[in-house]
Amino acid sequence: MLVVAGLVQRESGRALAQEAPSDSAQDAGENPTTVQARELFAKGAALSRRMQWAEALDAFEQVARIRSHPVVTFNIAVCERALGRYTRARHTLAEFSLAATGPNGAPDVPAAIVEDARNYAREIDGLLVHLHVTLRPRDARVAIDGRPLAVGAPGVLVAGLAAPGAGEPAAQDDFELIVDPGAHIIRASRDGHGDIVLNPSYPPGVHAALDMQLETLPAEIRVESTVPGAIVLLDGRDIGVAPVVVNRPAGVYRVEVQKKDHVTYATSVTVDAGEHANLTARLTPETRPLTSRWWFWSGAAAVVVGGIVATYVLTRPTPQPPAYQGGSSGWVVSTP
Amino acid sequence: MSVVALRNALEPALISALVAFAALVAACTTTPTRDEVVVIIDTDAPVPNWVDHLNVQVFDATGTSLLESRDYALPDPADWPLSFGIHPPSSRGAVQTRLRIRAYNSSRPISAWQATVAGTTFPPGDPDGYDATWTIDRVVPISTTAGTGFVQTRVTLRGDCFGVAADVATGMTCVDAPNQLVAAPNATIMASSSIAPSVVGTWPAAQPIACATTPHAETGLFDEELCVPGGAYVMGAAADDNSIPNAGNLLEFPERVVQVSPFVIERYEVSVGRFRAAMNDPVNPFVPPSEPTQPDAPIDCGAEFNHRFCTWRGAEASPDPAADALPVNCIDSLTAQAFCQWEGGDLPSEAQWEYAATQAFRQVKSVYPWVGAAISCDIAAYGRWSVEEDTGECGLDVVCGPLPVNVPFGAGEPTHDCVGVACVRDETPGPDGGGGLIGMGGNVSEWVRDLDVSFDAPCWQNAARLDPVCDSVPGVTTNMFRGGTWAIAALFVASELRTGGIVENPELAEYGGVGFRCMRPGTVSP
Numbered sequence: 001m002l003v004v005a006g007l008v009q010r011e012s013g014r015a016l017a018q019e020a021p022s023d024s025a026q027d028a029g030e031n032p033t034t035v036q037a038r039e040l041f042a043k044g045a046a047l048s049r050r051m052q053w054a055e056a057l058d059a060f061e062q063v064a065r066i067r068s069h070p071v072v073t074f075n076i077a078v079c080e081r082a083l084g085r086y087t088r089a090r091h092t093l094a095e096f097s098l099a100a101t102g103p104n105g106a107p108d109v110p111a112a113i114v115e116d117a118r119n120y121a122r123e124i125d126g127l128l129v130h131l132h133v134t135l136r137p138r139d140a141r142v143a144i145d146g147r148p149l150a151v152g153a154p155g156v157l158v159a160g161l162a163a164p165g166a167g168e169p170a171a172q173d174d175f176e177l178i179v180d181p182g183a184h185i186i187r188a189s190r191d192g193h194g195d196i197v198l199n200p201s202y203p204p205g206v207h208a209a210l211d212m213q214l215e216t217l218p219a220e221i222r223v224e225s226t227v228p229g230a231i232v233l234l235d236g237r238d239i240g241v242a243p244v245v246v247n248r249p250a251g252v253y254r255v256e257v258q259k260k261d262h263v264t265y266a267t268s269v270t271v272d273a274g275e276h277a278n279l280t281a282r283l284t285p286e287t288r289p290l291t292s293r294w295w296f297w298s299g300a301a302a303v304v305v306g307g308i309v310a311t312y313v314l315t316r317p318t319p320q321p322p323a324y325q326g327g328s329s330g331w332v333v334s335t336p
Numbered sequence: 337m338s339v340v341a342l343r344n345a346l347e348p349a350l351i352s353a354l355v356a357f358a359a360l361v362a363a364c365t366t367t368p369t370r371d372e373v374v375v376i377i378d379t380d381a382p383v384p385n386w387v388d389h390l391n392v393q394v395f396d397a398t399g400t401s402l403l404e405s406r407d408y409a410l411p412d413p414a415d416w417p418l419s420f421g422i423h424p425p426s427s428r429g430a431v432q433t434r435l436r437i438r439a440y441n442s443s444r445p446i447s448a449w450q451a452t453v454a455g456t457t458f459p460p461g462d463p464d465g466y467d468a469t470w471t472i473d474r475v476v477p478i479s480t481t482a483g484t485g486f487v488q489t490r491v492t493l494r495g496d497c498f499g500v501a502a503d504v505a506t507g508m509t510c511v512d513a514p515n516q517l518v519a520a521p522n523a524t525i526m527a528s529s530s531i532a533p534s535v536v537g538t539w540p541a542a543q544p545i546a547c548a549t550t551p552h553a554e555t556g557l558f559d560e561e562l563c564v565p566g567g568a569y570v571m572g573a574a575a576d577d578n579s580i581p582n583a584g585n586l587l588e589f590p591e592r593v594v595q596v597s598p599f600v601i602e603r604y605e606v607s608v609g610r611f612r613a614a615m616n617d618p619v620n621p622f623v624p625p626s627e628p629t630q631p632d633a634p635i636d637c638g639a640e641f642n643h644r645f646c647t648w649r650g651a652e653a654s655p656d657p658a659a660d661a662l663p664v665n666c667i668d669s670l671t672a673q674a675f676c677q678w679e680g681g682d683l684p685s686e687a688q689w690e691y692a693a694t695q696a697f698r699q700v701k702s703v704y705p706w707v708g709a710a711i712s713c714d715i716a717a718y719g720r721w722s723v724e725e726d727t728g729e730c731g732l733d734v735v736c737g738p739l740p741v742n743v744p745f746g747a748g749e750p751t752h753d754c755v756g757v758a759c760v761r762d763e764t765p766g767p768d769g770g771g772g773l774i775g776m777g778g779n780v781s782e783w784v785r786d787l788d789v790s791f792d793a794p795c796w797q798n799a800a801r802l803d804p805v806c807d808s809v810p811g812v813t814t815n816m817f818r819g820g821t822w823a824i825a826a827l828f829v830a831s832e833l834r835t836g837g838i839v840e841n842p843e844l845a846e847y848g849g850v851g852f853r854c855m856r857p858g859t860v861s862p
Contacts, residue, residue, distance in 0.1 A: 325372060
């Protein structure tokens, strides 16, 4: 049953259900927002008579934003029930129960409406699907039909109530999940783990188990170079020409990027499971060392001839500058 | 020439030769150096309760081109400070760059709703995907000249800068003053040396400030006081915060970092017996601006709406230990505030109330006024509203059903068949909470000093960080109230939730859902 003769209006802070609007009321200078609510309510009622539940629901929700009233809440629940959105309808009926017989307003809602709401709630309770969910890891993000889960009673999560959006952590590894009967797309995801996407279909009122254990993903290391044709070494092994992407287990890796006549780029990278590390090796042209000059060795030979000490000193390898320090993270950035 | 003379002649030459050799060896063993700036990043914010991740972006000198970035999980204070190196393209040269460094809290990701508003989704490790209020954002230009060798600079992310977004392009950043953006000063370059210990956790605002006031002891009127130590916390909630079950009305948004001075708050809501004792005080009787409403029907589970849940029985009522122990309700905020002022205190501000409920006695801010996310019927009096007119069962439509609910404030035997404020007892500290405040989660909601305006109203936006209060707004006369009630569903017990506007509808105020407790300023230990 939909309440089509009710109207949201507040007078002296008290919510009342009244008959449909009359021209005389508008002529009397009624509050414009009340007039708007009245028109939207009538529109919703008309749409519901034509079984256009989605459009009717939209109209009643607009009314609720302007003027909250238990009758409007009840009508929203009826539309949601007709659309098969049982978890939302049950939630809305609970709101109705609080508003209609509870402390927040306590308007004069007809007993028949309260009784209808109670019957709808019983009916929906028999239709809702109860899933015992096992989720590993427990902080995986779960979304059902593109909506995160909402918190119900302790240890119980409810699908279909939250606004559309990405999955949110359930923060529980074993919990009861209440969903509408029918087909759903259930997605569980977590950084470093492969997504689980399920498309189950549940008959009304069924109790079932849902096991979602996400598998750990490898880490990805991507290495690019500012100079084409550079060779990339991972822990000393040639893994190809940059850019190159490799998957490895989580851990610490030594990355070197080499190119002839360029200073070798070397760093270590720590990657966690599922993490993507992007490195860009900025290779700079190498200055030819002194030892590669012909006159160096000629002069050195002359010095050798000159004496053992001089030979020892001058033939020592040119000391290399120390490695960059990189700090505690080992991360070194080359600036342009 | 004798041997001695020969030795004397050769010795200086030999020494000179050895010295020359040593000098030559020393000259030849000098190690070439590189130019490198080691950036040491530290914070004075508590780790991991305030921040546990660090994101570093390295830009060119103009801040327009991102060169590289890294994201680090640093959940242990021992992880700080973190350092990394920046060097010019070759081994010697100037370093000209601009850094954007953000310390943030990975347990505070922005909600799907906020991501929708931002128009994008954020991959893991992108600090834009986390709550900006819990983020310290800093821009640091670095400029050195060639030939400096190994040098270092230290950047300390100050807790005073929580929630102040920096702009890497303009170089405007918060450095060390609350809510102040300044042109980012160049990093101070120092000679390389050992890295000084971290200053994690030394942010002055977050240091607990011991309360030195001696609280009043219990006199049998439920008037015991508790001293609340001062400290800092994030007041309010992120929009559509999914950690709060009742997300969506946005009254709690935007969040703000608030510093609270020590204060004294009452352990219980003001009781009927205490209110009557004040009115009958032989020396200085309290004269209420308007006396609380009395019930007009016996308390039962099936009656029509009336004032049956009001607990006040008048100033002349005979003593009744059970009835006098109930929290006084059906009272307006002006009368509640007058009572507290008559006692030498005031109503708590919202900042004080939320701080006492969620942060003051805990390391991590809690959703409910006890440790942990769970809510159960035996630690809070909520969900006792009956919809079963015939059976008289309490709260059948919510989770707490007919329960072993204790009688008021622990006096008497448990009962299973009552409803309303007359049959509740709220042990809100929870099994391992601390603090000892009773009734913050359920029982009755409580009037606070602040008015019914959104957190984005000028009154709040212009409020000071220390002890903010919004109690004067032109045209607004209704107060906020905080905390759940015996009648409300579990959804509404979360302590960050705000409710207001009830005074404009006196009938609603009289259903028995709102009471109050008092506070008075504390003193700081010397």
